[in-house]
Amino acid sequence: MNATRTVRLFDLADGMSSISAVLPSVQAHGIFNRLTQQARALKDFRAGRSDYGTKEHDQPVDDPRTTDQIRADMFSDMLLTSVPSLDPLAGDDCGGLGAIKAIVQVTVPATTLAGTSSTPADLSGLSLVDPETARRLAGTAPGWDRVFTRPVTGTVVAVDRYRPSDQLKRQLRARDQHCRFVGCRMPTHRCDIDHTVDAALGGPTHQHNLAHLCRRHHSLKHVSKWSVKQRGDGVLEWTSPTGRRYTDKPPGVAFEPDSIDYSTHSTSRLPYCGE
Numbered sequence: 001m002n003a004t005r006t007v008r009l010f011d012l013a014d015g016m017s018s019i020s021a022v023l024p025s026v027q028a029h030g031i032f033n034r035l036t037q038q039a040r041a042l043k044d045f046r047a048g049r050s051d052y053g054t055k056e057h058d059q060p061v062d063d064p065r066t067t068d069q070i071r072a073d074m075f076s077d078m079l080l081t082s083v084p085s086l087d088p089l090a091g092d093d094c095g096g097l098g099a100i101k102a103i104v105q106v107t108v109p110a111t112t113l114a115g116t117s118s119t120p121a122d123l124s125g126l127s128l129v130d131p132e133t134a135r136r137l138a139g140t141a142p143g144w145d146r147v148f149t150r151p152v153t154g155t156v157v158a159v160d161r162y163r164p165s166d167q168l169k170r171q172l173r174a175r176d177q178h179c180r181f182v183g184c185r186m187p188t189h190r191c192d193i194d195h196t197v198d199a200a201l202g203g204p205t206h207q208h209n210l211a212h213l214c215r216r217h218h219s220l221k222h223v224s225k226w227s228v229k230q231r232g233d234g235v236l237e238w239t240s241p242t243g244r245r246y247t248d249k250p251p252g253v254a255f256e257p258d259s260i261d262y263s264t265h266s267t268s269r270l271p272y273c274g275e
């Protein structure tokens, strides 16, 4: 077979890349022809013009994609999910090659995930990813690493692994109800779930090591001399840069008023990187 066959990847503008393969002509034309036939068949099927002999379908739906677009979707779909017949280990089960999953490294700004900005995500520093795709990837990923960086310089301050279960998230939302920095009442749906002791330092993904922090106080914890410990039952003990301690009890725990003067410790006066 021709030794010049190859696959090439080119990054283009607007979050697009081109992947091309140099193949023997018979294979290349065969691949393109199959994609075209599949795209046309799917379009006809969805429009109710054909059932391609396999399955009853409900109501015809108008597929707004062009044949070109469907062909591109099919191309991705098959390359990302199907099992190669060349796999020497393939038998009744998919072999080792079929078990290899695609990996992409996408860096998403926290503000984009939170929906408060439309800053594009970044695909390995090579290409941009639109915010909608980035949010979908983050929502379906089984886990991801959070990387905290200093504004402006971009220096990495901390990294942790974010993967609490849905049940644990519900439990934490009920417990915390809002950001757990002293005096902050930012509701949990606008907060991150923070590992009190970073996962990278061995902190477990467990309710006794997790607490909601709004983005501001999440950053504060990582970039300033404020520190926090968990005292059990969701009680957090914060220590200020000057060594003064503050206890924050979750709303669900009996609360005894203490002497904290919130007005003189308003969040806007706290040291915050970038201010």
Ligand SMILES: [Zn+2]
Residues within 6 Å of the ligand: 179, 180, 181, 184, 185, 186, 213, 214, 215, 216, 217
């Ligand atoms: Zn907060």
